[in-house]
Amino acid sequence: MDLARLADGLVLVGHALVGRQDLPIPEWLFAWGASLVLIVSFLALSLAWRRSRLEDDSWRPVSARLGRLVVNPVTELLAGAVGVFLLGVVVWSGLAGTEAPDRNFSITFVFVTFWLGMVVLSVAFGDLFRAFNPWRAIARVAGAGFRLIAGQSAPPPLSYPERLGRWPAVAGILAFVWLELIYGAAGFQTVGLTPHTVAVATLAYSAYTFVGMALFGGERWLRGGEAFSIYFGMFARLAPFEVREGVLGRRRPLSAATSWVSTPGSVALVLLTIGATTFDGASEGVLGDPIASLLDWLVETGLGPVAALRVANTLFLAFTLAFVAGLFWAGIYGMHTVRTSLSTGRLGALFAHAFIPIALAYLVAHYFSLVVFQEQAQFTFLLSDPLGDGSDYFGTAGTGIDYGAISANAIWYVQVGALIAGHVTALVLGHDRALKVYGDARVAARSQYWMLALMVGFTSLGLYLLSQANQ
Amino acid sequence: MPPIAHVGHWALWVLYAIPVVIVLGSIVVTIARDRRDRRDRPPTPDPNL
Numbered sequence: 001m002d003l004a005r006l007a008d009g010l011v012l013v014g015h016a017l018v019g020r021q022d023l024p025i026p027e028w029l030f031a032w033g034a035s036l037v038l039i040v041s042f043l044a045l046s047l048a049w050r051r052s053r054l055e056d057d058s059w060r061p062v063s064a065r066l067g068r069l070v071v072n073p074v075t076e077l078l079a080g081a082v083g084v085f086l087l088g089v090v091v092w093s094g095l096a097g098t099e100a101p102d103r104n105f106s107i108t109f110v111f112v113t114f115w116l117g118m119v120v121l122s123v124a125f126g127d128l129f130r131a132f133n134p135w136r137a138i139a140r141v142a143g144a145g146f147r148l149i150a151g152q153s154a155p156p157p158l159s160y161p162e163r164l165g166r167w168p169a170v171a172g173i174l175a176f177v178w179l180e181l182i183y184g185a186a187g188f189q190t191v192g193l194t195p196h197t198v199a200v201a202t203l204a205y206s207a208y209t210f211v212g213m214a215l216f217g218g219e220r221w222l223r224g225g226e227a228f229s230i231y232f233g234m235f236a237r238l239a240p241f242e243v244r245e246g247v248l249g250r251r252r253p254l255s256a257a258t259s260w261v262s263t264p265g266s267v268a269l270v271l272l273t274i275g276a277t278t279f280d281g282a283s284e285g286v287l288g289d290p291i292a293s294l295l296d297w298l299v300e301t302g303l304g305p306v307a308a309l310r311v312a313n314t315l316f317l318a319f320t321l322a323f324v325a326g327l328f329w330a331g332i333y334g335m336h337t338v339r340t341s342l343s344t345g346r347l348g349a350l351f352a353h354a355f356i357p358i359a360l361a362y363l364v365a366h367y368f369s370l371v372v373f374q375e376q377a378q379f380t381f382l383l384s385d386p387l388g389d390g391s392d393y394f395g396t397a398g399t400g401i402d403y404g405a406i407s408a409n410a411i412w413y414v415q416v417g418a419l420i421a422g423h424v425t426a427l428v429l430g431h432d433r434a435l436k437v438y439g440d441a442r443v444a445a446r447s448q449y450w451m452l453a454l455m456v457g458f459t460s461l462g463l464y465l466l467s468q469a470n471q
Numbered sequence: 472m473p474p475i476a477h478v479g480h481w482a483l484w485v486l487y488a489i490p491v492v493i494v495l496g497s498i499v500v501t502i503a504r505d506r507r508d509r510r511d512r513p514p515t516p517d518p519n520l
Contacts (some may be wrong), residue, residue: 028486035490286484337502446505449498456494464487 023409027467031460034420038459041424042452045431046445052435054428058252059242067248080137086114087134087202089386094199098388102377104195105386110202111180112374116367122232123360126241129232130222135209136229139218156217160224165264168212170272172205172227177276181283182313224263234260234269234356254429257353267352271328273359274458275321277366278465282320283313285468291316327457328355334450338443350437351451354429358458361422365415365462369406376401412466419462423455 061067086109094106101107121128130136147153179201184193212221222229236242237257240250261267283291291312298308332348342350380399385391392398430451434444 026486028483031487032490035494039494334498449501453491453494453498457491460487460491464484467483467487 030416031463034459035456037420038455041427050441052432054255054432055258055436058255059249061247061249071243071248079131083132083134084137090202091199093386094195097195099194103388105382106195106198108374108378108382110198113378116371118232119235122236123238126239127233127236139213158215160216160220166224166230167265168225169227169230170265170268173231181280182310257356261349261352267348270352270355270359271325274362275324277362279317279320281366281465281469287316331450331454335447338447351430354426357422357425361418364418368414369411372406373401415466419459423459427455
């Protein structure tokens with residue numbers, strides 16, 4: 001079957017919006033340069049970083065005045081109200097607005113501003129999503145209302161099974177990724193993700209979240225089951241700020257990541273984040289032909305074209321996740337060259353937090369251009385005309401996207417820079433943890449040989465995927 | 472011969488794999504040398520003797 005027939009009537013979208021670059025050296029030479037930076041960083045860490053510096057709790061409250069200014073009942077109420085309002089706009093624009101995805105507020109808001117923008121904000125300022133989380137805000141108001149009427153708090157009917165850990169959140173993020181990358185799009189082809197679908201999915205997820213909160217308690221569900229709280233919370237661990245019991249404090253950047261991967265499901269979430277971005281990049285380039293071949297075969301066996309495309313993409317997403325997980329566990333297994341009583345599984349849990357910066361680097365490298373261009377739409381015509389029905393609330397409905405705002409070369413340099421910075425940071429976290437686990441600096445460095453190989457592998461893979469997507 | 476016909480497409484990944492192969496090779500050589508050194512090192516005399 002010809003793919004062009006399937007593309008009839010489809011909307012073309014791109015996740016990594018890039019043009020052809022005019023680079024002074026070939027793209028593959030950047031991979032060599034990046035690998036050299038990693039090797040030099042590894043040697044420098046081995047020689048100069050000889051005691052663990054990130055494992056201790058370095059949180060200290062900021063000045064009382066600044067703390068009260070940022071975190072107080074009014075700002076909490078405002079942030080919650082903004083979150084609920086935006087949730088309402090997503091549902092409203094999705095249900096009542098145009099079905100053209102590029103002219104409806106909901107699609108860009110959910111998949112760019114919220115999904116990608118909140119990651120950047122989390123890394124810079126800490127767990128901001130907790131303040132803006134609309135489901136938490138609604139649950140708190142409902143809880144307060146119940147206490148007012150009944151005169152007491154009701155304990156949750158069920159206790160959260162501790163062995164579930166963060167697995168419900170992993171399932172939630174997998175469902176979101178599947179909706180975005182498989183149900184809605186395949187490479188540059190969108191086959192079914194309409195604003196209406198986004199609104200219905202948002203309502204369904206809201207209902208699921210409220211049921212989880214009602215059964216296990218609001219705060220407990222936020223710590224294990226609410227997918228976006230866990231996802232953004234993971235990136236917030238890299239940030240220098242944290243609110244503890246209503247007090248704003250600062251801490252050494254990266255230090256909170258060291259205590260993140262102690263709950264079941266955490267390793268899977270980090271790998272899922274890296275794997276999903278890898279698949280999105282690969283489906284636009286290196287996996288394009290294999291997916292098309294499988295799609296043709298599935299259609300020949302009698303499956304409808306859209307169903308065949310989704311099945312083919314689902315299988316390749318599963319393959320990519322397995323590939324990324326395989327690389328990770330091979331690297332972790334390699335640490336056994338240094339004698340240790342720790343099992344491979346335990347070592348995986350001990351070192352998985354080092355991959356959070358890689359997940360961030362992959363997101364930045366892959367989606368930077370999309371954010372730069374789509375956020376222009378978000379804050380101009382989509383804000384002024386959220387339904388795409390010709391409204392102009394803020395006088396910016398006629399503004400378009402300036403695709404010349406950033407050059408293709410600049411995008412490429414940001415991508416390379418993000419990948420290098422992310423992997424060097426990962427080396428730092430891995431080395432620091434190794435110093436704590438093995439005690440001796442020389443043994444710690446030896447244990448990280450395989451981590452270095454993993455970092456070089458992930459950097460080269462990331463740059464290869466980007467270069468292929470740019471073709 | 473399709474693989475040769477598409478050599479321009481699939482050969483490119485080799486260039487990206489070279490740094491990984493070099494690092495992996497260096498690790499294997501370093502580990503082997505460490506093990507050989509430990510094996511060949513004469514046993515440390517017992518200080519109590």
